[in-house]
Amino acid sequence: MSAVNASGWKPDMGQSSEGAVPTFTGNRALMLDEALIFEVGDSETTGVDLPEVVPAAAGTAGGTTDDSGPGLRRGDGLAGLLRTSPIGLPGLSEPETVRHYTRLSRQNYAIDLGLFPLGSCTMKHNPRLNEKVARMPGFADVHPLQPVDTVQGALGVINELAVWLIKLTGMHGVAMTPKAGAHGELCGILCIKAALDARGETGRNVILVPESAHGTNPATAAFAGYKVENIPATAAGRVDLEALTARLGPDVAGVMITNPNTCGLFERDMKAISDAVHAAGGYVYCDGANFNAIVGRVRPGDLGIDAMHINLHKTFSTPHGGGGPGSGPVVLSEALSPYGPLPFTERHADGHITLVEEETVEDRHPHSFGRMCAFHGQMGMFTRALTYILSHGADGLRQASGDAVLNANYILRSLEDVLDAPFADSGPCMHEALFSDEGFPDGFSTLDVAKGLIDEGFHPMTVYFPLVVHGAMLVEPTETESKANLDQFIGALRAVAERARAGDVALKSAPHFAPRRRLDETLAARKPVLTWRPRDVAPA
Numbered sequence: 236m237s238a239v240n241a242s243g244w245k246p247d248m249g250q251s252s253e254g255a256v257p258t259f260t261g262n263r264a265l266m267l268d269e270a271l272i273f274e275v276g277d278s279e280t281t282g283v284d285l286p287e288v289v290p291a292a293a294g295t296a297g298g299t300t301d302d303s304g305p306g307l308r309r310g311d312g313l314a315g316l317l318r319t320s321p322i323g324l325p326g327l328s329e330p331e332t333v334r335h336y337t338r339l340s341r342q343n344y345a346i347d348l349g350l351f352p353l354g355s356c357t358m359k360h361n362p363r364l365n366e367k368v369a370r371m372p373g374f375a376d377v378h379p380l381q382p383v384d385t386v387q388g389a390l391g392v393i394n395e396l397a398v399w400l401i402k403l404t405g406m407h408g409v410a411m412t413p414k415a416g417a418h419g420e421l422c423g424i425l426c427i428k429a430a431l432d433a434r435g436e437t438g439r440n441v442i443l444v445p446e447s448a449h450g451t452n453p454a455t456a457a458f459a460g461y462k463v464e465n466i467p468a469t470a471a472g473r474v475d476l477e478a479l480t481a482r483l484g485p486d487v488a489g490v491m492i493t494n495p496n497t498c499g500l501f502e503r504d505m506k507a508i509s510d511a512v513h514a515a516g517g518y519v520y521c522d523g524a525n526f527n528a529i530v531g532r533v534r535p536g537d538l539g540i541d542a543m544h545i546n547l548h549k550t551f552s553t554p555h556g557g558g559g560p561g562s563g564p565v566v567l568s569e570a571l572s573p574y575g576p577l578p579f580t581e582r583h584a585d586g587h588i589t590l591v592e593e594e595t596v597e598d599r600h601p602h603s604f605g606r607m608c609a610f611h612g613q614m615g616m617f618t619r620a621l622t623y624i625l626s627h628g629a630d631g632l633r634q635a636s637g638d639a640v641l642n643a644n645y646i647l648r649s650l651e652d653v654l655d656a657p658f659a660d661s662g663p664c665m666h667e668a669l670f671s672d673e674g675f676p677d678g679f680s681t682l683d684v685a686k687g688l689i690d691e692g693f694h695p696m697t698v699y700f701p702l703v704v705h706g707a708m709l710v711e712p713t714e715t716e717s718k719a720n721l722d723q724f725i726g727a728l729r730a731v732a733e734r735a736r737a738g739d740v741a742l743k744s745a746p747h748f749a750p751r752r753r754l755d756e757t758l759a760a761r762k763p764v765l766t767w768r769p770r771d772v773a774p775a
């Protein structure tokens with residue numbers, strides 16, 4: 236048990252550069268060892284001076300204040316709900332509070348701090364222009380219940396973004412309200428369900444999902460009440476077209492396919508897959524989270540796709556990580572558009588924009604399956620995404636996807652001599668490079684490489700996903716990294732991979748320079764400790 240000294244610092248909480256000179260505080264220069272806020276402050280102290288509270292006399296008329304004395308006098312107007320025991324919150328002054336959270340924030344990795352190589356997540360730079368526009372009062376201060384005539388500008392943003400998304404994807408309609416990729420998946424699958432119901436085909440209860448699918452795909456299909464069946468992958472990392480067509484039949488509602496897929500490869504058979512699924516009476520859902528790789532180059536509508544979510548927070552740069560916010564509009568084919576959710580915007584010939592909120596307005600849109608959320612979606616993310624799109628223009632978006640793919644291929648080819656690249660022979664990758672742990676000596680794993688990267692000052696790449704590759708390492712640099720940044724990252728990953736190959740035991744206990752060492756991630760995920768309880772503390 237570590238001691239807490241008078242200022243709340245804990246001298247020995249596992250600062251980890253062994254061999255280094257010990258410090259009184261446990262700090263290493265600017266790497267501060269910050270105690271929990273409950274340990275920094277305590278409920279007996281407070282950061283502000285308040286006048287003594289005069290206890291209420293029993294039977295005082297409810298809720299009156301007595302301004303004859305300094306104290307605020309409360310009667311029993313709270314119907315006996317007056318607190319009788321301490322609330323248990325730590326008391327801190329404003330500077331103590333600000334310092335605590337600022338210190339914690341410095342222990343966090345952020346896109347504004349360095350390259351964020353998380354494959355599948357598309358962590359790209361968020362231009363400050365987006366933030367500036369999103370904070371303009373006409374966008375930031377609107378309320379979803381304001382009369383439509385007073386929010387024409389905000390509705391214009393939603394409408395214009397919708398037009399861009401339809402154009403970029405070559406689709407027929409778009410549902411703007413889903414609030415994340417997974418929410419968009421649910422929206423698309425509910426459209427498919429509504430379309431099948433409208434055809435009276437309630438017996439179609441299976442959704443086919445490739446082995447390499449993102450976990451949200453089977454989860455969505457199951458949540459919507461479908462049975463999920465796997466489609467195997469070929470040795471080249473793509474959907475096995477033959478196996479898929481063989482499984483199609485009158486019980487299949489549709490397929491959910493990620494393209495580009497989670498191995499970082501373009502599904503070249505996508506059009507053939509769509510044609511086969513349509514011929515068998517099903518619909519095609521495409522997970523469009525990887526749209527960043529193909530914007531301006533491929534239109535999903537041309538590939539026969541019926542529904543696809545777009546992660547605005549990945550492809551169009553709106554900030555995410557740490558749990559949100561996201562935005563997952565779903566583009567829809569002509570066949571599925573009638574079933575899309577409400578509300579949606581409609582621009583009239585005179586430029587006025589209205590919101591279609593009811594299923595029966597003049598008998599239009601009577602087939603909508605309903606709503607995905609109470610209001611109109613993530614307004615702040617719409618504003619940022621449209622700002623990003625307009626500031627790039629169609630040509631700039633096309634260049635961004637090209638640069639993202641180029642950067643990923645640069646990483647793939649620069650590291651394939653030290654890391655096994657299982658699909659390197661399948662041709663160029665798309666926006667992410669996939670490696671495996673093949674060739675590491677016994678006892679060394681992908682996890683060791685990820686932890687080693689932390690000591691090098693980088694956030695680790697995505698690990699152990701996709702599941703089809705043993706010990707997967709999925710690296711997505713995005714288009715926003717310069718060659719110099721990529722070279723530094725490649726150098727770091729190469730050095731760590733070489734240490735793993737050489738069986739360097741020090742790597743087994745990395746990270747050595749982070750505030751904490753190896754945590755039990757499984758325990759933390761399965762049994763998170765989210766509340767603090769006082770415990771005995773040894774005297775300093």
Ligand SMILES: *Cc1c(COP(=O)(O)O)cnc(C)c1O
Pocket residue numbers: 355356415416417418449451493497522524525546561562563
């Ligand atoms: C991120 C992602 C999703 C889920 O999107 P969320 O916005 O996190 O719900 C689905 N599929 C793939 C391939 C993804 O990368």
